[in-house]
Amino acid sequence: DVKVTQSSRYLVKRTGEKVFLECVQDMDHENMFWYRQDPGLGLRLIYFSYDVKMKEKGDIPEGYSVSREKKERFSLILESASTNQTSMYLCASGTTGGAFFGQGTRLTVV
Amino acid sequence: KNEVEQSPQNLTAQEGEFITINCSYSVGISALHWLQQHPGGGIVSLFMLSSGKKKHGRLIATINIQEKHSSLHITASHPRDSAVYICAGQSNFGNEKLTFGTGTRLTIIP
Numbered sequence: 001d002v003k004v005t006q007s008s009r010y011l012v013k014r015t016g017e018k019v020f021l022e023c024v025q026d027m028d029h030e031n032m033f034w035y036r037q038d039p040g041l042g043l044r045l046i047y048f049s050y051d052v053k054m055k056e057k058g059d060i061p062e063g064y065s066v067s068r069e070k071k072e073r074f075s076l077i078l079e080s081a082s083t084n085q086t087s088m089y090l091c092a093s094g095t096t097g098g099a100f101f102g103q104g105t106r107l108t109v110v
Numbered sequence: 111k112n113e114v115e116q117s118p119q120n121l122t123a124q125e126g127e128f129i130t131i132n133c134s135y136s137v138g139i140s141a142l143h144w145l146q147q148h149p150g151g152g153i154v155s156l157f158m159l160s161s162g163k164k165k166h167g168r169l170i171a172t173i174n175i176q177e178k179h180s181s182l183h184i185t186a187s188h189p190r191d192s193a194v195y196i197c198a199g200q201s202n203f204g205n206e207k208l209t210f211g212t213g214t215r216l217t218i219i220p
Contacts, residue, residue, distance in 0.1 A: 033208075042196070042213060043208075043210040058207075099143060099208055101152055101155070103152030104152045104153070
């Protein structure tokens with residue numbers, strides 16, 4: 001079974017903190033994605049990566065950065081967390097065979 | 111206008127009823143995904159299809175490429191089917207980007 005694992009299910013951080021969300025996949029997928037999910041807005045793409053050290057902005061990259069130093073790991077970084085970044089964050093990886101999701105991280109910024 | 115539209119947004123039905131959730135898309139896609147998300151949980155991929163019809167247990171997914179329309183059907187619905195169902199179009203540019211609908215919240219009453 002393909003596994004996409006996110007490091008935390010729930011996180012509470014303070015405004016201004018630097019936040020790291022980690023995602024690891026075990027299927028040697030080239031493509032990895034970070035989405036956020038908000039009520040009424042669905043899932044929106046923040047960043048994606050199609051290879052190590054390669055990244056592209058998605059639809060809502062402002063306030064975020066990413067890092068992909070190894071093929072299996074894709075990190076989402078909130079440089080200075082703000083309350084409007086309170087959301088559910090989902091990581092996914094995929095090949096031409098499909099898309100596989102992590103269990104999600106619910107981040108609350110207070 | 112969203113590139114991927116789902117209907118209805120919310121659906122409540124009695125146990126045993128036949129359920130249909132619809133998805134229309136306006137973008138060019140190589141495949142369409144149906145995803146399931148339980149409350150507080152991650153997302154599970156139910157189907158990926160690019161033509162015709164797929165069946166898995168009580169779930170059936172169909173797609174009409176010419177009409178840019180897909181449906182997810184659930185036969186003999188059960189309370190454990192209560193979840194949010196999301197359709198997503200997979201980009202045909204080779205980078206696996208998904209464009210999501212906003213989801214259909216299904217509640218099955220015993």
